[in-house]
Amino acid sequence: MSADLEARYRRMLRWYPWEHRRAYEEEMLDTLLAGARPGQRRPGPVDTVDLLLSAARHRVGLTARGLATAEWRDAAAATGVLGALLLVGLRLATAGRGYHLGGPAPEQWLRLLPWVLVAVAAATGLRWVAAGVAWLAVAGETALLVTRYSDAPTSAVFTLWAFTLAVVTAVALTVPAPPRHGVAVLGVRRVALVTAGVLVAQLGSVAAAVVGGYGHLADGRVVVGPYFRPIDTASYLAGGLLIVLASWRLAPPLRLRIIVLLAPVAATLATAEYGFDGWRDSYVRIGYVPLAAAQWAILALIPILAFALGVVLIRRHEQRTRLLALGRTADRVTQVS
Amino acid sequence: MMPRMANLTLGEPAFLILTALAAQPQHGYGMIEDARRISDGRVRLRAGTLYTVLDRLRSDGLIEIDREEVVQSRLRRYYRLTTAGADRLAVEAERLRHNATVATTRLAALGGGAA
Numbered sequence: 001m002s003a004d005l006e007a008r009y010r011r012m013l014r015w016y017p018w019e020h021r022r023a024y025e026e027e028m029l030d031t032l033l034a035g036a037r038p039g040q041r042r043p044g045p046v047d048t049v050d051l052l053l054s055a056a057r058h059r060v061g062l063t064a065r066g067l068a069t070a071e072w073r074d075a076a077a078a079t080g081v082l083g084a085l086l087l088v089g090l091r092l093a094t095a096g097r098g099y100h101l102g103g104p105a106p107e108q109w110l111r112l113l114p115w116v117l118v119a120v121a122a123a124t125g126l127r128w129v130a131a132g133v134a135w136l137a138v139a140g141e142t143a144l145l146v147t148r149y150s151d152a153p154t155s156a157v158f159t160l161w162a163f164t165l166a167v168v169t170a171v172a173l174t175v176p177a178p179p180r181h182g183v184a185v186l187g188v189r190r191v192a193l194v195t196a197g198v199l200v201a202q203l204g205s206v207a208a209a210v211v212g213g214y215g216h217l218a219d220g221r222v223v224v225g226p227y228f229r230p231i232d233t234a235s236y237l238a239g240g241l242l243i244v245l246a247s248w249r250l251a252p253p254l255r256l257r258i259i260v261l262l263a264p265v266a267a268t269l270a271t272a273e274y275g276f277d278g279w280r281d282s283y284v285r286i287g288y289v290p291l292a293a294a295q296w297a298i299l300a301l302i303p304i305l306a307f308a309l310g311v312v313l314i315r316r317h318e319q320r321t322r323l324l325a326l327g328r329t330a331d332r333v334t335q336v337s
Numbered sequence: 338m339m340p341r342m343a344n345l346t347l348g349e350p351a352f353l354i355l356t357a358l359a360a361q362p363q364h365g366y367g368m369i370e371d372a373r374r375i376s377d378g379r380v381r382l383r384a385g386t387l388y389t390v391l392d393r394l395r396s397d398g399l400i401e402i403d404r405e406e407v408v409q410s411r412l413r414r415y416y417r418l419t420t421a422g423a424d425r426l427a428v429e430a431e432r433l434r435h436n437a438t439v440a441t442t443r444l445a446a447l448g449g450g451a452a
Binding site: 020023024026027028029030031032033034035046047050051052053054055057058 | 411
């Protein structure tokens with residue numbers, strides 16, 4: 001058997017996650033080389049496909065098992081509470097602006113109500129009520145999104161991130177956890193700070209509309225007064241600062257996981273802003289151009305990929321940290337001896 | 338440890354591996370060759386599949402490490418059947434025998450076939 005073949009098999013075995021390689025790499029290599037033909041220099045196609053599929057299965061399995069840990073359960077419970085609070089703030093601001101413009105449409109109050117119920121139910125330990133109402137709200141948001149896409153397609157696409165937040169919140173609340181776990185994980189003080197941050201940002205934005213001037217012309221175009229942007233920006237900065245303060249002392253494993261759980265929301269927002277601005281321009285210039293199937297696929301897949309990438313990066317980061325700690329300990333022992 | 342899939346069928350690769358280990362403790366390549374003999378050359382287990390199944394059987398407590406040797410500077414690990422593994426193989430063999438008997442009887446009633 002050639003050294004080439006061994007080196008190639010070793011490279012292929014790197015496709016497996018470290019947890020599997022640690023246990024089986026050397027004996028797999030022995031088995032693969034024992035089965036090689038005399039003079040064989042390259043792995044055969046059947047072995048290559050078998051190793052590739054098996055490595056992929058191990059990686060998917062490992063990721064799935066990794067998501068079933070207490071750290072992810074804690075992060076999901078916390079994200080459920082945070083998501084509900086953010087949605088309350090968001091819908092409150094929409095209804096508030098509508099009130100300023102002469103009374104919000106009934107749908108705006110209807111969109112606010114379920115998230116208030118979800119936030120209260122999640123905070124008081126009625127997790128199944130919270131999850132159930134959240135999924136009902138997602139169903140309602142889906143219907144509104146479909147209607148809105150036919151009436152105002154750009155608005156539907158550019159507010160899709162809020163829909164993603166609703167879905168993430170519903171999924172997070174569905175993950176099994178003890179009652180009031182989200183509040184327990186975050187701490188009452190932190191939940192209060194986030195609530196304050198959300199209210200400052202969103203109600204500040206409504207105040208900006210009232211004080212700074214915000215309205216619609218008869219043709220539907222938005223007009224804003226000179227003080228609207230400064231007040232609006234300041235309120236978002238102040239609210240954001242409170243939320244950053246709230247997350248400051250959060251344990252890094254929990255904070256990273258909450259960020260990854262919310263990554264699909266940021267990914268949806270970024271995809272619309274940077275990937276669909278040309279489509280929005282063409283809508284303004286030449287009228288309605290329906291989204292192609294590939295564009296819908298991009299909008300659906302990128303948030304999922306953002307989450308998957310986040311999960312992989314967290315696993316790698318934590319594995320590297322663990323190995324570094326082991327290496328340092330071994331180094332200390334060597335120095336001492 | 339209780340088998341995770343005690344009520345599920347084993348699958349052919351796992352059945353062949355347990356059958357191979359029922360004879361004696363074996364290493365990876367030995368199991369591949371034995372599985373081929375048991376299946377009359379029909380099944381050629383590949384290393385990726387073999388170690389996926391071995392990993393599952395180990396975590397289900399159906400097999401365990403018998404011994405390790407170093408051959409040509411590489412690790413060679415031998416596995417053996419546990420008592421739980423022998424029981425599980427017996428249940429699976431009985432299930433297959435029962436199914437084969439029913440199939441054979443029905444084919445005979447059909448008037449020919451393989452009976």
